Amino acid sequence: MLPSLLYSFILYFGLVSCGTPTPQSIPLAVRSPYFSAWLQAPANFVLNNTLGWAGFINVDGTSYVWMGEPNVPNTRFNKTVQQSVTITATQSTFVMTAGPVALTIIFLSPVEPTDLVNQSFPFAYMAMSAKATDGNSHKVRLYSDISGEWLSGNDDMIMNWTTSTTGDTIIHQSQLENQTALVDINDRIQQGSSYFASLNASGVTWQTGQDIVVRAQFINNSVLLNTEDNKFRDINDDWPVLAISHDLGTVSNTPQTAVIAIGLVRDPVIEYVTAGGGTQNRSLYFWTRFSSIEDAITTFLGDYDNALARATKFDAQVVTDAGNANLPPNYLSLVEWSIRQAFGGIEITVSKDSTGAYNSSDATAFLKEISSSGRTSTADVIFAAWPLFLYTNPAIGKALLLPLLEYQATGQYPNKWACHDLGPAYPQALGYPKGNDLFAPVEESADMLIMTLSYAQKSKDTSLIKTYYNLLQQWAQYLQENTLTPSSQYSADVFAGMLPNQTNLAMKGIIALQAMSEMATMISDSSLSSTYATTAKTYVGQWQTLATAADDLHLTYTYGNSSSWGLLYNLYADKLLQTNIIPGSIYDTQSSFYSESQNNNQFGIPLNTWNTSALTGWEIWMAAIVNDSSLQASLINDVYQYLTDGRSTAPFPDLYDTVSGDTAPLFYRNRPVVGGNLALLVLSQSSSSNPNTNSSSGTSSSPPSPTSTGGHSSSVETLASARTVSVVFALVIAVTVSALF
Numbered sequence: 001m002l003p004s005l006l007y008s009f010i011l012y013f014g015l016v017s018c019g020t021p022t023p024q025s026i027p028l029a030v031r032s033p034y035f036s037a038w039l040q041a042p043a044n045f046v047l048n049n050t051l052g053w054a055g056f057i058n059v060d061g062t063s064y065v066w067m068g069e070p071n072v073p074n075t076r077f078n079k080t081v082q083q084s085v086t087i088t089a090t091q092s093t094f095v096m097t098a099g100p101v102a103l104t105i106i107f108l109s110p111v112e113p114t115d116l117v118n119q120s121f122p123f124a125y126m127a128m129s130a131k132a133t134d135g136n137s138h139k140v141r142l143y144s145d146i147s148g149e150w151l152s153g154n155d156d157m158i159m160n161w162t163t164s165t166t167g168d169t170i171i172h173q174s175q176l177e178n179q180t181a182l183v184d185i186n187d188r189i190q191q192g193s194s195y196f197a198s199l200n201a202s203g204v205t206w207q208t209g210q211d212i213v214v215r216a217q218f219i220n221n222s223v224l225l226n227t228e229d230n231k232f233r234d235i236n237d238d239w240p241v242l243a244i245s246h247d248l249g250t251v252s253n254t255p256q257t258a259v260i261a262i263g264l265v266r267d268p269v270i271e272y273v274t275a276g277g278g279t280q281n282r283s284l285y286f287w288t289r290f291s292s293i294e295d296a297i298t299t300f301l302g303d304y305d306n307a308l309a310r311a312t313k314f315d316a317q318v319v320t321d322a323g324n325a326n327l328p329p330n331y332l333s334l335v336e337w338s339i340r341q342a343f344g345g346i347e348i349t350v351s352k353d354s355t356g357a358y359n360s361s362d363a364t365a366f367l368k369e370i371s372s373s374g375r376t377s378t379a380d381v382i383f384a385a386w387p388l389f390l391y392t393n394p395a396i397g398k399a400l401l402l403p404l405l406e407y408q409a410t411g412q413y414p415n416k417w418a419c420h421d422l423g424p425a426y427p428q429a430l431g432y433p434k435g436n437d438l439f440a441p442v443e444e445s446a447d448m449l450i451m452t453l454s455y456a457q458k459s460k461d462t463s464l465i466k467t468y469y470n471l472l473q474q475w476a477q478y479l480q481e482n483t484l485t486p487s488s489q490y491s492a493d494v495f496a497g498m499l500p501n502q503t504n505l506a507m508k509g510i511i512a513l514q515a516m517s518e519m520a521t522m523i524s525d526s527s528l529s530s531t532y533a534t535t536a537k538t539y540v541g542q543w544q545t546l547a548t549a550a551d552d553l554h555l556t557y558t559y560g561n562s563s564s565w566g567l568l569y570n571l572y573a574d575k576l577l578q579t580n581i582i583p584g585s586i587y588d589t590q591s592s593f594y595s596e597s598q599n600n601n602q603f604g605i606p607l608n609t610w611n612t613s614a615l616t617g618w619e620i621w622m623a624a625i626v627n628d629s630s631l632q633a634s635l636i637n638d639v640y641q642y643l644t645d646g647r648s649t650a651p652f653p654d655l656y657d658t659v660s661g662d663t664a665p666l667f668y669r670n671r672p673v674v675g676g677n678l679a680l681l682v683l684s685q686s687s688s689s690n691p692n693t694n695s696s697s698g699t700s701s702s703p704p705s706p707t708s709t710g711g712h713s714s715s716v717e718t719l720a721s722a723r724t725v726s727v728v729f730a731l732v733i734a735v736t737v738s739a740l741f
């Protein structure tokens, strides 16, 4: 029997008239590629891992379950009734009633990118508050536990555990007895320890042991025994759970709160190739401030009130910035649903110096291509997520670029173009000494040049340009020779296959040549600057001729095939960098073409003419650059409808069908690419005057967005019966077909 196997989380839209839709998969604890728990409707979820995470509340002697669907024989307990769920950029808040008591659970996954220690700490909060709703006082006790399923995707592994009760904190820790460092299987890693912890106070009790024994203890007695079960065994052998209970005492209409910290810590987190073929193990950056995990957890728990205040302030800033009236209705919600997920795809790391001390000036970040190929630091995936880093802290963008730049500057990558990624299997970043990475030379070279300039523009820091100037020039030279008529190769959309002469790809390479020119200007190399500017300008004219369809009504997907077309989303780079080398007429032509009803399906515009699939991120990038405000609003709304129509049950799945609204099976869930959904926000902040949006309607004439703040409160009246919580860990994937993505 599973400890808390949970069935569908059912959203009843329209049950209460003021309801605003939310996605069906709601983030609960999302902090790293291997620590990502979601409330999930598993209906069409093909491969998944369920995590045991259960919660009970006892009111005046009656127990109610509020999370999980535990089956506890010989006990009697009721279910809470869920009243609402609200999603902000950092928090998912559930309100439910347990008889005369209202219970509010806040799942807070901090987003604090300006502090690399805080951002890299792989922990989330679960805060439980209770208050009476009937004017009387009630005795309230809370219970929660986790199982060993947080440690592995394979429940036949032996786990062990300890409970530390020294100092001010009760910390349950568990791990696999037989760990495998630096290798993941099906997007789950068999390495590290999970933690489930609370500050101690009078009335806090704990227990470890078989799920049904520990839960029955609370259900019957509303207190735990402070005892350990020390028979270490398989995760699924009498399902050991680690539990904590809080006695809130007598609660009236003032809420009483108890806080749990939950996390998964590995060390090392990344194995990275160094000059001369050596390797280096890298640790999470938070170790630069804390000498023990106990200290870090105690500080984190003690900081909850401040962390909640900081998170609420961050959330409010997102509402102000993404919910402003110049942006389309529902855009704010897409941004709010993207931020945690995108940060959950990266890890910020530090190395040790020769004395064994952490070198805090060596901060680098790595990204996992979750739910697709599993690769490490794919340049085009960092590019797809890039707007998030510009908005929150460009230094994280720099930290993500550094490993790619450093590695290629060592000369260990033999090709003259930029590599696709740093290794086929996260968390290893060992490079490709044979140069046999995925063949996407124009894509990756252009991405690196565009991001390096973008970082310098946003931060005013030209150090990357200065340090890696030779490498950047090498890539620009490659593009000069290869981008106008690219050979058969992949673009970022690997599932579209290798194709020659891709219009959108060639254009990106040309924008990157202009980016090289501007980088040269930044460091006063005027001769190189004018060389690349001239080339870029010449190429734009030639490209336009090669790429225009015979009827002049649109650009093709590949040169010469007038019946083909695709989303020209790389125009976003021209806007972002303000290179403005693509003529306004292209924006006009493409906008009119996409607006035609036969191109715009119920859930958006297909990525290309091969079939009706699309990626949400590129729909949003197009929305950011089309010069027609009703097209912009419809693209945003289409993505929003796709996510909220009740059929998409996985964490922000980005590959879908624009006709049916179905999510593609298996892959493309919970990916960091959603960081790119901040594309409109970033453009709206970087420039109010937009040279190419003057022809039909500029951003200032976007439709009024009366409901845009509704996205923020997302106060969906949701009924999740108490059996409802289905928690799924990340997404499991990675079979052979995915190897290309």
Ligand SMILES: *[C@@H]1O[C@H](CO)[C@@H](O)[C@H](O)[C@H]1NC(C)=O
Pocket: 062, 077, 078, 099
């Ligand atoms: C518990 O549920 C039962 C029905 O299953 C109901 O009769 C009873 O009133 C409930 N008790 C409380 C305290 O809600």
Ligand SMILES: *[C@@H]1O[C@H](CO)[C@@H](O)[C@H](O)[C@H]1NC(C)=O
Pocket: 112, 114, 115, 118, 299, 300, 303, 310
């Ligand atoms: C980081 O967390 C600490 C508590 O550990 C807190 O005092 C500090 O304000 C946080 N920094 C930021 C920038 O949020």
Ligand SMILES: *[C@@H]1O[C@H](CO)[C@@H](O)[C@H](O)[C@H]1NC(C)=O
Pocket: 160, 161, 162, 175, 176, 177, 178, 179
């Ligand atoms: C649990 O297993 C780990 C190996 O992952 C081992 O280092 C540790 O000593 C074990 N702990 C206990 C309490 O047996």
Ligand SMILES: *[C@@H]1O[C@H](CO)[C@@H](O)[C@H](O)[C@H]1NC(C)=O
Pocket: 178, 179, 180
């Ligand atoms: C530990 O795990 C590795 C890899 O899964 C396996 O090859 C090995 O046999 C295991 N060792 C033990 C003692 O279970």
Ligand SMILES: *[C@@H]1O[C@H](CO)[C@@H](O)[C@H](O)[C@H]1NC(C)=O
Pocket: 165, 166, 167, 170, 200, 201, 202, 203, 204
């Ligand atoms: C928790 O604190 C209480 C006093 O508030 C103390 O009696 C108890 O021993 C502590 N428990 C642990 C596990 O430290």
Ligand SMILES: *[C@@H]1O[C@H](CO)[C@@H](O)[C@H](O)[C@H]1NC(C)=O
Pocket: 074, 075, 213, 216, 217, 220
């Ligand atoms: C809980 O109470 C039931 C009877 O109501 C009893 O059968 C069971 O053994 C009790 N379990 C615990 C752990 O107290």
Ligand SMILES: *[C@@H]1O[C@H](CO)[C@@H](O)[C@H](O)[C@H]1NC(C)=O
Pocket: 181, 182, 267, 268, 271, 279, 280, 281
């Ligand atoms: C990195 O860590 C792994 C796993 O702990 C270890 O086997 C390896 O020797 C370490 N490498 C270096 C260079 O320290």
Ligand SMILES: *[C@@H]1O[C@H](CO)[C@@H](O)[C@H](O)[C@H]1NC(C)=O
Pocket: 352, 353, 354, 359, 360, 361, 362
């Ligand atoms: C610390 O890292 C920085 C940046 O990589 C490097 O320049 C410096 O040499 C390192 N310091 C030591 C003591 O290793």
Ligand SMILES: *[C@@H]1O[C@H](CO)[C@@H](O)[C@H](O)[C@H]1NC(C)=O
Pocket: 495, 496, 497, 610, 611, 612, 613
């Ligand atoms: C759409 O076309 C791509 C190739 O471009 C292919 O991989 C994918 O399976 C197709 N999808 C459907 C639903 O046919």
Ligand SMILES: *[C@@H]1O[C@H](CO)[C@@H](O)[C@H](O)[C@H]1NC(C)=O
Pocket: 485, 487, 488, 500, 501, 546, 559, 560
């Ligand atoms: C790409 O386009 C150019 C210019 O039209 C053409 O000469 C070349 O043959 C095309 N390449 C391929 C592989 O079709």
Ligand SMILES: *[C@@H]1O[C@H](CO)[C@@H](O)[C@H](O)[C@H]1NC(C)=O
Pocket: 561, 563, 564, 565, 608, 609, 610
């Ligand atoms: C041209 O594009 C159409 C539509 O995408 C496609 O079906 C056809 O196979 C393409 N033709 C060639 C020669 O690639």
Ligand SMILES: CC(=O)N[C@H]1CO[C@H](CO)[C@@H](O)[C@@H]1O
Pocket: 005, 006, 007, 042, 045, 046, 047, 048, 049, 050, 726
């Ligand atoms: C393929 C697979 O294991 N699917 C499971 C996903 O989880 C639900 C319950 O949470 C199971 O019912 C499915 O069988």
